[in-house]
Amino acid sequence: MPKAGIIYNDIKPVACQTAEELRDKLVSYGWDVFLATGVGGILGYSKPNRPICHTPLKSLAPQGFDEDMAFAIVLGGDGTVLAASRQVAPWGIPLLAINTGHMGFLTETYLNRLPQSLEMLVEGAYEVEERAMVAVQLYRQDVLCWEVLCLNEMVLHREPLTSMCHFEVEVGRHAPVDIAADGIIVSTPTGSTAYALSAGGPVITPNVPVLQLVPICPHSLASRALVFADSEPVTIFPANPTRLVMVVDGNAGCYVLPEDRVRLQRSPYTARFIRLKPPEFFHLLREKLGWGLPHVAKPTSVELP
Incomplete structure (x- = not known):
């Protein structure tokens, strides 16, 4: 039985609801599904009276997340994606990031495109982009x-x-x-x-x-x-x-x-992101940050009578 994971932002109701719906859908397709929140990737802060806070990197993966997992779906914004990448990078699990946040610079798609994205995902119709860590x-x-x-x-x-x-x-x-x-x-x-x-x-x-x-x-x-x-x-x-x-x-x-x-x-570990279409970085810069937008001239001033 193929195995998949879902990592979600548990303080966002829409992410929690979508995680349960996705789990049920994948189970109906015959997948073994593991759910986790992104909290495990947020290490917190050491304290002045307890400065040593060393957590082995491989211990951050949630239960059931290992090298046998085909992919994991992330539901949240960029913060959740950052935490999830830290959780799964040592095991090489590719992530499909679904934006339920604001900017979503690291996410691949949106909730309104989730049904089509899920079909492509289970069919393997995607490529994986690796990002250095x-x-x-x-x-x-x-x-x-x-x-x-x-x-x-x-x-x-x-x-x-x-x-x-x-x-x-x-x-x-x-x-x-x-x-x-x-x-x-x-x-x-x-x-x-x-x-x-x-x-x-x-x-x-x-x-x-x-x-x-x-x-x-x-x-x-x-x-x-x-x-x-x-x-x-x-x-x-x-x-x-x-x-x-x-x-x-x-x-x-x-x-x-x-x-x-x-x-x-x-x-030696990389963040591996699932891309449902070939990645186009300049398009992302334009969409999210407004980079390279065409210059619009000021309207010609009209002389009043």
């Missing part, structure tokens, strides 16, 4: 305290975000650089259309094997976004007397103390 690790005195898979970005800043921070950043074997800014972002190509874009970074097409480093409100005109090969690991040393906060994909994070170091490197 980054392993983010926090070390304290050479002890791994915290680890997470990142699909969008890692952000390191002061708590609260009200004053300038100092960072020493090493990219691969290159000489370290000093950055003074409100914070720092390390982004994948997938995350280049998220926080990194708002902070002034460039849009990067998903198939380019790079990472980007974006200072948030830098103190110097010389500190600008940097794009580099994702084959090179990144190590960040906070040069601050007080602790910082690290947030990954907007839904997981931990405290970073002055003696800590943060290491990022491309993960």
Whole structure:
């Protein structure tokens, strides 16, 4: 019996209802179906009095989700998709993301197209697009305290975000650089259309094997976004007397103390997304962000009598 999964946002009634309807439909087709929420992919935050919060990556998968699962359907917005990708990436399970949220930049289709999408899914009429992920690790005195898979970005800043921070950043074997800014972002190509874009970074097409480093409100005109090969690991040393906060994909994070170091490197795991038609990134940019829309001239002024 083929096996499928459904991951849904349990705080949205429409997602909960649709998850049950989808389960019944797939069962009628002869599938073995496992349901889970995206909560397991939201790791939460370590605490100052309990800083070690290390969860092995493979333990995040919900019960029944493993390498034998043909696909999983995600019901929610981008936050649910980010959490779900973290849950299933170690097992290589492809995700079909159905938008029940707002922006839905990572989702493939909408609820009103669900019947047609489900037919294509069970017939195997789709292709799988792989997106690079980054392993983010926090070390304290050479002890791994915290680890997470990142699909969008890692952000390191002061708590609260009200004053300038100092960072020493090493990219691969290159000489370290000093950055003074409100914070720092390390982004994948997938995350280049998220926080990194708002902070002034460039849009990067998903198939380019790079990472980007974006200072948030830098103190110097010389500190600008940097794009580099994702084959090179990144190590960040906070040069601050007080602790910082690290947030990954907007839904997981931990405290970073002055003696800590943060290491990022491309993960062997990828996020695998089901595409019901060939992916067209520029069309997505136009639809979601308005990129490349034709210029509309101002109307000719009419001289009143």
